[in-house]
Amino acid sequence: MRQVVLLLTYGADSALCSKLAHLMDAVSETTDCHVLFHRKPEYDSADILKKLQSITKVHVFTDSILTNLGYFAMGNSLIPGNAHFPLLDYFRICPTYDFYWVVEDDVIFNGSWTSLFDYYHDKKTDLVASYISHYHDEIHWPWWSSLYTSNYHIEISQCMKAFCPIYRISRRALIGLHELMSDGWRGHAEVVIPSAVNYHKYSMADMGVVEENSIRQKVFYNKQTMSHLKLTVNVELADMLYHPIKNPPYS
16 A cells, blocks of 8 residues: 655745754655645745655646646635645545545644554555534534535535645545546535545544554544644653644654
């Protein structure tokens, strides 16, 4: 099974090379580690980009992907809502991996990244993310209304959400997402990705939910470590994912 870990960055973070090194040290022989780099005209990113390219493959993208991929974007900027576009852009060029990890640059793991990647390596789950839930579990979530499924009739009970600063998605799920978005599906990444996976009846797993009937039970985040609000790292909670950490002591 071949997979790739993609470090997604929206700016020239000075700690980026260190974060990349931590991820590259953690991957196995069957896993590549590349960078999804958002080039912005307002930043001089030449130096950091050159350093990253000396380490690994860097897929550079601009805001033009919002109009050049043939999908309907949510607004005219990547954030909020269009964070899945860089992965889909990369997938069009590199479609042969079995699984794709996406790790935003403000995610850290308080432990060895190897333990996280190894835990899921032999699992065939199509989408691994956090805070996965159905519409009826969180009816007041603000992004439900962003989902538009074109000519597809989707029951409200089939709509799902997931928090995706770090997630893993299978090749078949990405193919399905690409086909649906090419047919007019659109919406916030955190609703369109899991809803598309659910539409195809593919499998999902939450990194913060203990698996039933599993010998290896592991939780990789909780409400104190994974949020949309700025956090600090609690060093007592080992092997946990943290987001967002803007000035991490480590990656």
